[in-house]
Amino acid sequence: MIYQGNGLRFIATLILAALGAAAISAPAAHVSNVSFADGTLKIQLTAPSRFTTTRWSSARRFCVDVDASGIDLQLRQLSVYSGKLRTVRWSQWKPESVRVVLDLTSRDMPTVISSQPTDVIEVRLEPSAVRTAVAPALTSAASIDQQTPTPPEARAQIGDIVVDQDDEGRPSRVTVHTSAPVAVRDTWSGNHLTLELPDAAESPERILPVNDPVVLRVRTGGDRGHAVFVLDAAQRFTYKLQQLEDGKGFSLDLLLSTPAEPTPPPAESPLTGDGLRGKLVVLDPGHGGKDNGTHSQWVVEKEANLDIARRLKAVLESSGARVVMTRSDDTFIPLPDRPALAMKLNANAFVSIHCNYAASMAGGTEAFYRRNDGESRRLATCLYDAHRAQTGLGGRRVKPDSGAPDGGLAVLKHNATPCALIEIAFVNNPTEGRKLADASWRQSVAEGLGKGLERFMEGRD
């Protein structure tokens, strides 16, 4: 009995030791969910586990490294619209560790409120307005039109907005949190899905680019005294709208089909030569963030600039060029920082992409070069000529940005890199505005500019 008992104890000890060793060499926990609501990010684990955090305040980034050996999620990131948090993304960066990265909007670092070990890591960002608003009584969508308006100070407010993305990076769900229960009414207007929240106070305009081929962006605003939430889309899509369990907000499950007009980067380069191989090109999509650039009923300039630049990047990279963008998303970049990046990287060329506007019904493409700079002039000429040959649009010539010693356009005049600024087309010209809104035309523009850069790199005029 004693031996038997000791033997069992010994076997049990071996098993426990083996389990312990296994636990040390490969954590059993998986990340089972990542969610953000009400100012708090929750990382759900399948078993209690330990974690470490890293803060990069200058880069506005906060990392949580979790002892976990797997991720049980189809999603790969969340795009969040809140005061402090922009995106949350995660990956299995080591066999035994999952890294969750929070991209923040400021240098203020969040606070971890979970103790070690834990099966739910909670990261608290600044308390949002959602928590402080006064909650009105729950109302039903059916009674929307009969309601007495609630005083603005007592009305619900739109808080955090979360966009879940699937494994292919496409939006799968949009969740809008409100400070109090709200009713919601959905209507299509063209390709814009509008969700009216009659109980909620008008929201300041906030725009969250989604950059999906179907769902382009989501935004908040106000209409006749109440909040509206709008999804701007390239085409109508199927969705499932439901209120959150506590009534404080709603979610939209998006059932997105393949877009009618797919815009993948070309599988093969449209370029023919080898002049771009190894060359470094800095692309500068004009405007961004708080600076919308110009606009018309067909297009917002900063969005068109960014889309063309992304397409051009794909074209150039498929021909072996290296490409750095001054901005890759809807971010405001100060004017002096743009040429500074090209000079810091010692780039072979800097191309600033813009769209034009005129009080008159002007049209056409024009390209600017840095005054008294032969290489800059050659670059602008190559871009203009190739663009014109590709799209048929030109007509406004290649021009110096100024004739004065300290005059000129900001991204050119202090730029030692061969540089050009091209105004692709006029957003308010009916023909050109519609073209700019057409993804296939923007792709053609990108291919034309790619040919122009190839021509420039080969030393041709």
Added chain:
Amino acid sequence: MRIHILLPAAAIVLASVGGAYILGSRQNQQAPAASVSAPAGPVDAGVLPSPASPNVVLPHASLHKVDLTYYVTRETADDMELVPHVTSISVAGTPSMWRQAHKALQAMEQFPRADGAERNPLPSGARILGVRINEGQATVNVSQSFVDNFNGGAREEQMTVYAIVNTVAGVPGVDAVSFEVNGKPLSQLGGHVDLSEPLTPDASLVGRAR
């Protein structure tokens, strides 16, 4: 007896006029951002605009005309350019820099929104609230609508900015121009021209010079 009474009175009047004019000129030179949009009223009729001498009428014979150049925008077949226009003021002596800049900007602001191919270079609804000049550097204070209502590309922004810069820097003694919006420094208007540093005039943007 009658002559004896009038002569001292005339001397007092002349001394008052002269003193008020000198005072007015000095105050004009340093005048802080006064509204350019205020009605011109009797400025060209010989009444000094200074608050210090609102009702002093100078002898008409002492006035002479000073031409001032301001710029508007013109569309060409494939570009835009600045077009000079001339307005004038009638003054005795040399008008202050501030008064010249004030008057030229006022004329520009009052130019029609559209006049054939030419048009007002300011954004719709924009106002120039004032101008001040210190040691050769002018600062033009514009309204918020100047920024909010600007909608244009690179060349359009150059037109709007340099219509003002060339106009103000056309005043002898003014070298460079910077911008404020409602009294706060303006570093960017349309995302193409850097306004964070004072700008000097750009003659290359004026018609036919390019």
